[in-house]
Amino acid sequence: MGLDAVARLGVRILSDDDQVSVDSINLFVALLCGCIVIGHLLEESRWINESITALVIGLFTGGIILLTTKGKSSHLLEFDEQLFFIYLLPPIIFNAGFQVKKKQFFRNFMTIMLFGAVGTLISFSIISFGAKELLGKLDIGFLELRDYLAIGAIFSATDSVCTLQVLNQDETPLLYSLVFGEGVVNDATSVVLFNAIQKLDLSHINSRVALSFTGNLLYLFLASTFLGVLVGLLSAYLIKKIYLGRHSTDREVALMILMAYLSYLMAELFDLSGILTVFFCGIVMSHYTWHNVTTNSKVTTRHAFATLSFIAEIFIFLYVGMDALDIEKWRFVKDSPGKSVGVSATLLGLVLVGRACFVFPLSLLSNFLKRSEHDKFGLKQQVTIWWAGLMRGSVSMALAYNQFTRFGHTQQPGNAVMITSTITIVLFSTVAFGLITKPLVRFLLPSSQGLNSLISSEQSFARPLLTNGQDPEVEMGNVDFRRPASLSMLLKKPSHTIHNHWRKFDDAFMRPLFGGRGFVPDAPELSKGGCDQY
Numbered sequence: 001m002g003l004d005a006v007a008r009l010g011v012r013i014l015s016d017d018d019q020v021s022v023d024s025i026n027l028f029v030a031l032l033c034g035c036i037v038i039g040h041l042l043e044e045s046r047w048i049n050e051s052i053t054a055l056v057i058g059l060f061t062g063g064i065i066l067l068t069t070k071g072k073s074s075h076l077l078e079f080d081e082q083l084f085f086i087y088l089l090p091p092i093i094f095n096a097g098f099q100v101k102k103k104q105f106f107r108n109f110m111t112i113m114l115f116g117a118v119g120t121l122i123s124f125s126i127i128s129f130g131a132k133e134l135l136g137k138l139d140i141g142f143l144e145l146r147d148y149l150a151i152g153a154i155f156s157a158t159d160s161v162c163t164l165q166v167l168n169q170d171e172t173p174l175l176y177s178l179v180f181g182e183g184v185v186n187d188a189t190s191v192v193l194f195n196a197i198q199k200l201d202l203s204h205i206n207s208r209v210a211l212s213f214t215g216n217l218l219y220l221f222l223a224s225t226f227l228g229v230l231v232g233l234l235s236a237y238l239i240k241k242i243y244l245g246r247h248s249t250d251r252e253v254a255l256m257i258l259m260a261y262l263s264y265l266m267a268e269l270f271d272l273s274g275i276l277t278v279f280f281c282g283i284v285m286s287h288y289t290w291h292n293v294t295t296n297s298k299v300t301t302r303h304a305f306a307t308l309s310f311i312a313e314i315f316i317f318l319y320v321g322m323d324a325l326d327i328e329k330w331r332f333v334k335d336s337p338g339k340s341v342g343v344s345a346t347l348l349g350l351v352l353v354g355r356a357c358f359v360f361p362l363s364l365l366s367n368f369l370k371r372s373e374h375d376k377f378g379l380k381q382q383v384t385i386w387w388a389g390l391m392r393g394s395v396s397m398a399l400a401y402n403q404f405t406r407f408g409h410t411q412q413p414g415n416a417v418m419i420t421s422t423i424t425i426v427l428f429s430t431v432a433f434g435l436i437t438k439p440l441v442r443f444l445l446p447s448s449q450g451l452n453s454l455i456s457s458e459q460s461f462a463r464p465l466l467t468n469g470q471d472p473e474v475e476m477g478n479v480d481f482r483r484p485a486s487l488s489m490l491l492k493k494p495s496h497t498i499h500n501h502w503r504k505f506d507d508a509f510m511r512p513l514f515g516g517r518g519f520v521p522d523a524p525e526l527s528k529g530g531c532d533q534y
Helices: 002-008 020-041 050-068 079-099 102-107 109-140 145-154 162-163 173-199 207-242 248-267 274-287 295-323 339-370 378-387 392-404 412-445 448-454 487-492 493-513
Strands: 011-013 077-079
Touching: 050 295, 050 412, 079 173, 079 207, 079 248, 079 274, 079 295, 079 392, 102 109, 102 274, 109 145, 109 173, 109 339, 109 392, 145 295, 145 412, 173 207, 173 274, 173 378, 173 392, 207 248, 207 274, 207 493, 248 274, 248 493, 274 295, 295 392, 295 412, 339 378, 339 412, 392 412, 448 493
Parallel strands: none
Antiparallel strands: 011 077
């Protein structure tokens, strides 16, 4: 019955023999442990990170299984893309929102949205158009217009998880902050685009359809954000009012975890963006709910969310490595390997061009809007930002499975070529670009430059969004920043003005109602910690 329950959750065991199934699960868990241990031993490596380690171990294990099964399979477990979206992605995105340095995120919100949303739309347009024009000449099989649009969304999704593992927030705070903020918004935009494409009526394309498509995107963004904020505030109010920690720390920790997951499920239920919903739920819960629980619960939740996110990341990369050798997908392209290589090279080239077409122009636009020279992106920084976002990973894989397979399988040559090409690009970009990123960053942005010249002002990306250190206001000493109090200051520094007005509103109305730091005397504060930063 236990194995049947697991199967109903989305995991389908390949063997009918229960004992073999248990052995497969044990071996997979052992591989996860191996990835963690080896990743720790290689932590100081200049080249290797845990994502690459998990991929290599997955490839090696898949090869062994392929040999022992005489070419029948390379998997221990087999699951469809829904397992990724429902069980593996939520803890990763929620932890990103829960640990985010909210003050810096929202003060630089417009720049993050410029790269994460507008940039993704530019990349999507270029990749979709290029794929339709170039792939059609390679004779890979029948693909519809919807497939080409989906390809644009699939390969516009960057792998921020892998990118952040090869970057150091102390050495390159500007780059780390920008890639993190852009990555979360980029993933949400790509998934929203993908889902909107599935519902789009492509038989009659006109200005009304285009306007409806744009309106649907805006609705998804706003509604998803509102739902995440609403669930986060509800959790804060409940825990503040009933204060479960007086009787049981376990109960308030369980309530926080379940309500965080509930926000994602509710978004999926209402056909919204679960990524945006759970991300903003994490931000709100860290700003209000986290301060309403006991000290023990603060420590427990902070480490529990980080641990769940870490395990989900390793699971994804390990499975991608094993799935890369799935013989069923490769047998369609074995007669024409050159065609598969051509498709992979074409798509990889479009990824490179698509990212360049928005990173450099939008950097120039951002520089034009900034008054301080210290806040502007130099050419070396722009090149590094362009390179750091080239990796493709689990989101691209999951969207490709959704579009080109049915329950992880396909019998159409065109779809099989797209799956194998996606696998090739994910492996190549993660390993090749991931290996080069660290040396490239150290060459283009030496530590002295990263630590000194990049740390310039409150409005810049010079401080990392993720931190376990002190509040930046403390770090910067007694620097006197004028409070913008006029229309001219609002036009000059809109982020600062809005932030100061929000702080006043938050202290006067929101925190007394929903709790927060300094407003819950019965819940002892943690002296230092990621969520204690706001």
